[in-house]
Amino acid sequence: MRTKFFYSLLFCIGFLCFANDAVAATITVDDNIIAIEGNQQQKKPLLAQPIELQGPSSSRDFYYNLTEDVPSNNQQVTFQIQHSELLIAPSSFTVKVDDVALKTVPLRADLLKQTVTVNLPKEALLQGSHKITASFYGILKEGICVAPGNAGNWLRIEILSSISAFSEESQAGSLTSYPAAFLGYEGYVTTVVLPKQASEATLNSGYQLAAFLSEHGDIDVQIKREDAVSKASGPIIIVGAKTEFSTSLLKKIVNNISVTDDAMTLTMQELLNTDSNRKVQLLVVTSSNAQAIQDRLSFLTEARLFEQLIGNTVAIKDVPTVEQTSDTTIPFQQFGFEDRLLSSQVTMTPHYYVSLPQLEANKEATMRLILKKSATIPSSKEDEDRKLELIAYINNVPHAVDLRKLEQTTSDMYEAIIPIQTNVLNKQSMTDLQFEVTGFQLEDPCETTNERYWLYIDSDSTLSIVKDTAEPTFTLRDFPNAFHENTLMVIPSNENMDDTKMVSLYKALMMNGKMAQITLMKDKNVTKEKLQKHAVIFTGDMEHLTWLSQHATTIPHTTEQFIKQGFLPEAIGQYAFITKNFWQVNEPLLWIHSFGDTPITGDFYSHLKETDSQIAAAIETKEGQFVVAVNQHANNGVINVDKKGEISYVLIAEFVGLIIVIAVILYIILRKRKKNQLKK
Numbered sequence: 097m098r099t100k101f102f103y104s105l106l107f108c109i110g111f112l113c114f115a116n117d118a119v120a121a122t123i124t125v126d127d128n129i130i131a132i133e134g135n136q137q138q139k140k141p142l143l144a145q146p147i148e149l150q151g152p153s154s155s156r157d158f159y160y161n162l163t164e165d166v167p168s169n170n171q172q173v174t175f176q177i178q179h180s181e182l183l184i185a186p187s188s189f190t191v192k193v194d195d196v197a198l199k200t201v202p203l204r205a206d207l208l209k210q211t212v213t214v215n216l217p218k219e220a221l222l223q224g225s226h227k228i229t230a231s232f233y234g235i236l237k238e239g240i241c242v243a244p245g246n247a248g249n250w251l252r253i254e255i256l257s258s259i260s261a262f263s264e265e266s267q268a269g270s271l272t273s274y275p276a277a278f279l280g281y282e283g284y285v286t287t288v289v290l291p292k293q294a295s296e297a298t299l300n301s302g303y304q305l306a307a308f309l310s311e312h313g314d315i316d317v318q319i320k321r322e323d324a325v326s327k328a329s330g331p332i333i334i335v336g337a338k339t340e341f342s343t344s345l346l347k348k349i350v351n352n353i354s355v356t357d358d359a360m361t362l363t364m365q366e367l368l369n370t371d372s373n374r375k376v377q378l379l380v381v382t383s384s385n386a387q388a389i390q391d392r393l394s395f396l397t398e399a400r401l402f403e404q405l406i407g408n409t410v411a412i413k414d415v416p417t418v419e420q421t422s423d424t425t426i427p428f429q430q431f432g433f434e435d436r437l438l439s440s441q442v443t444m445t446p447h448y449y450v451s452l453p454q455l456e457a458n459k460e461a462t463m464r465l466i467l468k469k470s471a472t473i474p475s476s477k478e479d480e481d482r483k484l485e486l487i488a489y490i491n492n493v494p495h496a497v498d499l500r501k502l503e504q505t506t507s508d509m510y511e512a513i514i515p516i517q518t519n520v521l522n523k524q525s526m527t528d529l530q531f532e533v534t535g536f537q538l539e540d541p542c543e544t545t546n547e548r549y550w551l552y553i554d555s556d557s558t559l560s561i562v563k564d565t566a567e568p569t570f571t572l573r574d575f576p577n578a579f580h581e582n583t584l585m586v587i588p589s590n591e592n593m594d595d596t597k598m599v600s601l602y603k604a605l606m607m608n609g610k611m612a613q614i615t616l617m618k619d620k621n622v623t624k625e626k627l628q629k630h631a632v633i634f635t636g637d638m639e640h641l642t643w644l645s646q647h648a649t650t651i652p653h654t655t656e657q658f659i660k661q662g663f664l665p666e667a668i669g670q671y672a673f674i675t676k677n678f679w680q681v682n683e684p685l686l687w688i689h690s691f692g693d694t695p696i697t698g699d700f701y702s703h704l705k706e707t708d709s710q711i712a713a714a715i716e717t718k719e720g721q722f723v724v725a726v727n728q729h730a731n732n733g734v735i736n737v738d739k740k741g742e743i744s745y746v747l748i749a750e751f752v753g754l755i756i757v758i759a760v761i762l763y764i765i766l767r768k769r770k771k772n773q774l775k776k
Contacts, residue, residue: 152235662726
């Protein structure tokens with residue numbers, strides 16, 4: 097049934113969209129207009145974090161996909177490796193491509209760090225999927241017995257390992273290369289170009305697209321207005337309605353693209369530099385009106401949609417409904433968990449992170465694990481002395497499952513249900529998950545065995561939570577969760593926004609790789625009805641935000657109020673304050689303000705995202721330090737503001753009390769003096 101639905105969906109998309117498979121256009125540009133920079137033999141990182149292989153033998157696979165044949169022009173894969181000083185011959189490191197061994201290097205104690213470079217053969221450059229396998233074989237010095245997985249027998253693949261950037265060699269012209277060809281890495285930066293006078297819808301689309309590509313790439317994309325683009329060191333994406341562009345080059349590019357009123361047109365082209373003969377890929381996202389782009393941008397941010405893009409030009413009219421994920425049952429895929437196989441060689445998974453809302457205390461959540469295990473793992477009646485466990489570390493709190501007592505669901509699949517106290521999930525705003533198996537390795541490191549235990553964890557496993565139904569209170573602990581589903585972003589009407597700062601904010605609002613649902617509006621276009629229907633983020637100076645300034649008495653914004661929160665006003669670079677939405681108490685309101693021209697590197701929003709304390713305000717100093725407020729009200733919604741001319745009845749009472757005390761003291765003194773005079 098699912099298969100029929102999927103093919104029906106593809107048919108509908110193909111019927112509703114017009115795809116052009118012709119060769120993509122080449123746009124020539126003089127070096128003085130846009131200089132294309134960078135080495136044409138670009139390389140991109142092979143991994144996002146170091147990988148440790150543990151002996152006596154272990155391996156790791158890396159995959160890459162080519163949308164077309166790539167010319168054999170010194171294409172390489174390079175491994176930067178470091179290994180234990182205890183290794184001796186015949187310890188080795190081997191690189192295979194598509195299961196064919198290409199290079200093996202010995203590992204010796206006198207050479208702990210090495211660079212291993214392998215030229216990719218012609219067969220590895222043909223269209224399709226390819227696999228690179230890095231294998232480690234480790235032998236320790238005589239007389240040293242170290243169990244598999246022990247720190248003495250290891251090899252680490254460093255983060256500087258790289259592979260040739262094939263997209264530089266392939267011809268532009270296919271939307272199937274999106275988004276891989278537009279993800280940035282060192283020396284290869286994607287630039288998103290917006291009109292100089294962009295509409296709210298275009299700004300929203302551009303910020304979302306730049307945030308999405310930044311989140312999934314190794315480095316952030318650049319975002320620039322059309323009149324500020326003078327050079328490029330990587331691909332370019334132009335976003336905006338045809339009528340919005342004003343520079344001659346951008347008008348020349350978009351005017352040759354056919355558009356309709358109710359469709360978004362995607363066109364792949366290439367930009368060729370006539371002076372250097374260098375070229376970069378160019379993706380144009382345009383329409384006759386900006387709203388049409390905003391309504392269909394999910395085709396560039398939802399994997400289930402952009403994986404269906406074909407040809408070099410496609411006009412998208414209707415967007416198929418994307419299956420809505422439950423906000424109470426979260427599949428492991430949603431936070432990047434792929435099917436994992438744990439064994440005596442690999443006993444622990446990487447850390448995975450999922451952003452969860454604040455849950456009602458002292459309740460119970462449930463983790464449902466779908467598993468498959470080795471047939472050699474003993475049953476509950478066998479080998480009771482051997483402890484075979486799967487340990488789920490949730491915010492570093494262990495939750496154990498006895499692998500001998502798993503409940504079988506099908507002929508070869510098992511299920512484990514782990515109850516989790518919500519207090520454990522509430523420990524951190526970004527919940528940390530990691531899995532480990534124990535008992536797969538022998539206790540005696542000098543004893544060998546042919547036993548091979550393994551456990552497979554399926555990515556269809558889930559985490560189920562129950563949301564609190566009581567009226568919520570909001571603190572920075574709720575960022576970005578509370579702003580993910582339905583957020584209104586309000587910016588000043590007549591103030592030029594810093595596009596880079598806005599992209600950093602949009603990126604921070606992403607959860608588990610998914611874009612937040614954001615509507616961007618200028619202050620002058622905001623209505624009370626809009627404010628009542630959304631979680632709201634105001635960004636900018638309060639004086640330029642009329643709706644926010646109406647509630648200035650309840651928002652700390654003066655020097656005295658900053659001092660009461662424990663902040664030094666002169667040091668504040670960025671300020672964030674959260675409270676209940678003044679127009680809808682079940683939704684939050686966040687005000688973010690930059691003081692002066694303080695640059696945002698993204699660290700401020702990262703710190704906000706990681707804040708676990710129940711606080712309502714935080715700052716980033718001009719030197720980059722992150723500081724939370726000392727006032728730990730979990731946001732009572734009202735900050736007392738002293739107004740000039742008002743009389744404090746508390747002060748009057750204190751003053752009257754002081755006068756009475758002084759009068760009593762004077763009375764006692766005078767009475768004693770009178771008695772002394774009578775005695776004399």
